Amino acid sequence: MPVSSLPNVREFSTDGVVLVGDLSQADVQEALSDGKFASWIYMNPESDANFPLAAKSALGEAFKQVTVEGSTLTRGLANALTEAMETLPRPTMVQCSTATRASIAYILYKAREKKWPQAGALQRAREMGLKFFSKPPLAAFVRDSLRSDGLIFRQLFDTSGSSTYTYLLGCPITKEAVLIDPVKEMVERDIAVVDGLGLKLKYAINTHCHADHITGTGDLKKKIPGLKSVISKASLARADMFVEHGDVISFGADSSSINLEVRATPGHTDGCVSYVCDNMVFTGDALLIRGCGRTDFQGGSSEKLFESVRNQLFVLPDETLVYPAHDYQGRTMSTIAEEKALNPRLGVAKTKEEFVEIMNNLKLDYPKQIDKALPANLKCGIDD
């Protein structure tokens, strides 16, 4: 009998992982035949009537029983499941009553392997149709397990005039930290916040080559030896490290590293990227609160921006927190659900044609600092 005919079966052949529900003893024997499975994880207690005794006897150390039920849903359990998935030989069978809890083991393992932040992992789990979403306590367990425990986070505002938000993210264990979109005029403030929290800056990251202010990256690099600047390759700006869609910037402790997933979100400029971290997305000027970045200079394209927001940002879980690079009305954050419903330019009710029409008629003044900001930012914020 092929594995595909087992009850509630879900095969991830490239990972050598099969998720399955309760099996008859005959199915267990069949699954073990010809060495089809080199390891097995069973998620019900040993007392369960369907306990696959034959698998335990045949596989010895490669058989792991890990009870996944209400009272055991802790970070310790998530770590044990992930470790079992990482270390057991392939192919491995992951079994529970209906393959619902088994899907938890799979997403925890894939998120660690691919360094997906929580929001990115949950998006992919949804796209894969993993069954744990059908049980709210299990979905909550997965969400909590994928959070970056104790992540340090500060939102800092440019009071010198550009209304830019700079974001500080830090690891509570190693104290490594990154700044997203620092502003030249606010560098002393940023350093004071970093020092005050006992953090060590590793990366100064830009979402794009800004036109309205000079990045603080160059000055930060002068003051903090070893600090690396980061920007997208497509921005054509100077930096120590270039990122592209799909890259992950990691910092913090190995065991619980903090991951920033890079998503290309061109349209405001061709080199715009957004960074997904934990349950947040830092959207730069691609998606603003109830708005979006203008598309009338720096290679801007309304069509591209529409695709970027719809295909890279609105696919994130609804509860993902949106942190933009600017707000001109004192708003600090939004969510993907809010922007999908309420963004007057590109909420889901708007077509691409309507969006392009809106963008063609914004009639915004050019940013006051554009003539000095653009050349400086192409050189990592060095103003000469």
Ligand SMILES: N[C@@H](CCC(=O)N[C@@H](CSS)C(=O)NCC(=O)O)C(=O)O
């Ligand atoms: N008045 C400001 C510039 C305001 C502006 O154009 N903001 C940009 C982002 S910075 S290039 C934008 O895309 N705005 C979209 C919008 O709808 O406001 C200045 O002079 O700096």
